[in-house]
Structures are given as C-alpha cells and as structure tokens.
Amino acid sequence: MSTTQLAAEAIRWYDENARDLPWREPGIGGWPILVSEVMLQQTPVVRVLPAWRAWLTRWPRPADLAADTPAEAIRMWGRLGYPRRALRLHECAVxxxxRHDGEVPTGLDELLALPGVGDYTARAVAAFAYGRRHPVVDTNVRRLVARAVAGEPDAGPATRPADLVATEALLPAAPERAxxxxxxxxxxxxxxxxxxxxxxxxxxxxARCAWRASGRTAPPGPTRRPQRYAGTDRQVRGKLLAVLREATGPVPRARLDLVWSDDLQRSRALAGLIEDGLVEMLDDTCVLAGEQPSADG
DNA sequence: CATACGTGGTT
DNA sequence: TAACCAAGTAT
Known part of the structure; x- marks a missing residue:
C-alpha cells in the first residue's frame, strides 16, 4: 500500500528531525497537552514555549487553575493573542x-464538549495524550495531504469531511503509531x-508526492484578502485589554479613553470585550473578568 | 459558508 | 512597507 508508506516515511523522518518540544515528552499528561494545543491555535511555537511553561508552573493541574480567577488566566496569557482562549481554558478547568474529576477526558465527544475545544484540538488531545487512533487534521496536515495525495498546490479554504477521510486513510492500524x-x-x-x-x-x-510529480502546479489566482489589522476593532480591543492586563485594580473609563480617540469605535470595542466575558464594568471603572478587589483598595 | 477574533516575526 | 503567516473556534 502506497498510503501506508507515506506514514512510514513520515515517521522515519520525524524520529530524526522532530523538534524537541516540551509537550512532546512521553507521559506528559492530558492537561499540559490540552494547554499546548489551545495556545498553539493560530500562534507560533516560539511564542507559546515560555507561556506554556509559566502557565503549567503556576497551574500544574486543572483544579489549580479552576481555583484562580479568570482575570489571572487572562493576565498569564500575556501577548499570545486571541485572549478569549485564556477564558476558555479557565472554563475548561472549571x-x-x-464533570471529569479534575482530569482531561479521553473520549472525542467529551473533549469536544469542552469550551474552546473544537474538532482539531479534541483529536489532537485524544491522539497525542492518550494514543487514540483519530486523524488529527490541522492546516499543515490539510496542505500536506492536498499536495502529496491529491496533487493540488494547496488545501481548500475550509476544513471538510473529505479531509478527515483522506487523512484517516493514511494512518497505520496501530493506534500509537497512528x-x-x-x-x-x-x-x-x-x-x-x-x-x-x-x-x-x-x-x-x-518520491511519492503527487504535487511534485505534476511539476508543482501553481495555486489559483489571488484570494480575497481579509481586512487589514490596523484601525480595526480588533486592534482597539487589543489596546484596551493591554491596559487592563497591566493594571492591578479597577481602571477608570477616562484612562481607557486614552488608548483610542474614536469614541464610537472605542465604545464598540469595549462593549465587545464585555460581551465576550473578558472585561467587567464596575461603576465607572473596568476590570478583567472575575478580578478580586485588591486589599489596598 | 463567511467573518470576527491578537500579536509579532518574516518576506 | 504592506502583505503574509502561525498546531483554530464559534457564530
């Protein structure tokens, strides 16, 4: 079978060339792997490494994080981006x-039911933490399969059931090996x-890649680019949250007014943060979600 | 199915 | 410098 050979060649290469990443340590456990997978969503490895270490040093078990405030989780998240992930991770811990006696479950359905855990993350945890034989399909795998198997320059824009089927077909029978x-x-x-x-x-x-065999056909024309970051609500949210993250207590609205001059857009961004549960309003001040009143008032 | 959602390094 | 890119999820 040629498909089995792809996995065999990939594993052989992996054994020699894999990066020495801490969450790949054998027997590391479900929680450290879950944390790594959530942090790695749309965020480069090099930026995740220090954050992952700090996070697990502070909260080695789910119960440790569950006992702390969402505000602290958001603070520890630092500048990883998409801070709602910190909130989801805290909700996960709770x-x-x-529901699971403080442990990360092994079943796909139970994992999928956790906040912030989607199809990719559920499969990654089941496979990497518990050796389950589930296809794990991220953007890298979709691209590789599109090229090597389908002979296409790239995968389509959205994950499709076909990606799962195509990847499953490549997996060795033995779960750990898969x-x-x-x-x-x-x-x-x-x-x-x-x-x-x-x-x-x-x-x-x-040697077995269909795309290379076809002479590496070029991808189709320009795809519609998303909005630029500068000037978006996203940027304003980031600026607002940065102030709250670095503050030790309630921040007066007037201080938040300084980060963005457009009143309408700033209000909209703040409303979004509150709507998302990242920020709370107390009288005329703002705090990170679940922030405890400081002793010194 | 398209869009919102951060951040900072690379080309 | 502007555009692109990095282990996705939720709506």
Missing amino acids: ALVA ARASAAFMELGALVCTARSPRCVDCPLA
Whole structure:
C-alpha cells in the first residue's frame, strides 16, 4: 500500500528531525497537552514555549487553575493573542473539575464538549495524550495531504469531511503509531511542506508526492484578502485589554479613553470585550473578568 | 459558508 | 512597507 508508506516515511523522518518540544515528552499528561494545543491555535511555537511553561508552573493541574480567577488566566496569557482562549481554558478547568474529576477526558465527544475545544484540538488531545487512533487534521496536515495525495498546490479554504477521510486513510492500524504519524505529518507541514516555499529537496515524501510529480502546479489566482489589522476593532480591543492586563485594580473609563480617540469605535470595542466575558464594568471603572478587589483598595 | 477574533516575526 | 503567516473556534 502506497498510503501506508507515506506514514512510514513520515515517521522515519520525524524520529530524526522532530523538534524537541516540551509537550512532546512521553507521559506528559492530558492537561499540559490540552494547554499546548489551545495556545498553539493560530500562534507560533516560539511564542507559546515560555507561556506554556509559566502557565503549567503556576497551574500544574486543572483544579489549580479552576481555583484562580479568570482575570489571572487572562493576565498569564500575556501577548499570545486571541485572549478569549485564556477564558476558555479557565472554563475548561472549571468544567474538568465539575464533570471529569479534575482530569482531561479521553473520549472525542467529551473533549469536544469542552469550551474552546473544537474538532482539531479534541483529536489532537485524544491522539497525542492518550494514543487514540483519530486523524488529527490541522492546516499543515490539510496542505500536506492536498499536495502529496491529491496533487493540488494547496488545501481548500475550509476544513471538510473529505479531509478527515483522506487523512484517516493514511494512518497505520496501530493506534500509537497512528498518533505518531499524525505528529509527523504536522511536523512535516510545519518545517518542510510549508505554505510559502516548500522544501521538497528535504522532504521524505518527495518520491511519492503527487504535487511534485505534476511539476508543482501553481495555486489559483489571488484570494480575497481579509481586512487589514490596523484601525480595526480588533486592534482597539487589543489596546484596551493591554491596559487592563497591566493594571492591578479597577481602571477608570477616562484612562481607557486614552488608548483610542474614536469614541464610537472605542465604545464598540469595549462593549465587545464585555460581551465576550473578558472585561467587567464596575461603576465607572473596568476590570478583567472575575478580578478580586485588591486589599489596598 | 463567511467573518470576527491578537500579536509579532518574516518576506 | 504592506502583505503574509502561525498546531483554530464559534457564530
């Protein structure tokens, strides 16, 4: 079977070339892996590393985080971006204590029911923490499969059930080995079969790659670009939250007024943060969610 | 299915 | 410098 060979080659390469990442340490546990997966959502490895270490040092078990405030979780999140993930992780910890005896569950459905855990993360935790044989499909795997198997320059814009089927077909029968294959595919996608400039010369799958065999056809024309970051509500939210993150107590509205001059947009952004549960309003001041009143008032 | 959601490094 | 990119999720 040629598909089985893809996994075999990928694993062989992975054994030699995988990065030495702390959450890959054998037996590390479900919680550290869950935290790493959530942090890695849309965030580069190099920025996650220190945050992951600090987070797990402070909250080694879900119960530790559940006992602390959401505000502290948001603070520890620092500048990783998408701070709602910190809130989701805190909610996760609370749910794990309430529903799963403080442990990260092993089943896909139970994982999927956790806040901030979607299809990718549920599969990643089940496979990498518990050795379950589930296809793990992230953007790297979708790109690699699109190229190596389908011969296309890139995967489609949205995850499709077909991606799951195509990836499942590549997995070895033995669960532990399937999980290793998934890790290998992700690592290959991250380091070799990259989006911009794939390094086919270094690719262990090159000899079997359909895209390379076709002469590396170019992707279709320009896709519609999203809005620029500068000037968006997103940027304003970031500025507002940065002030609250660094403050030790309630912040007067007047101080938040300084971060953005457009009253309408600033109000809209703040309302969004409150709506998302990241920020709370107390009288004429704002605080991070669940912030405890400081002793010194 | 499109869009909102942060941040900072690379090209 | 502007655009692109990085282990997605929720609506």
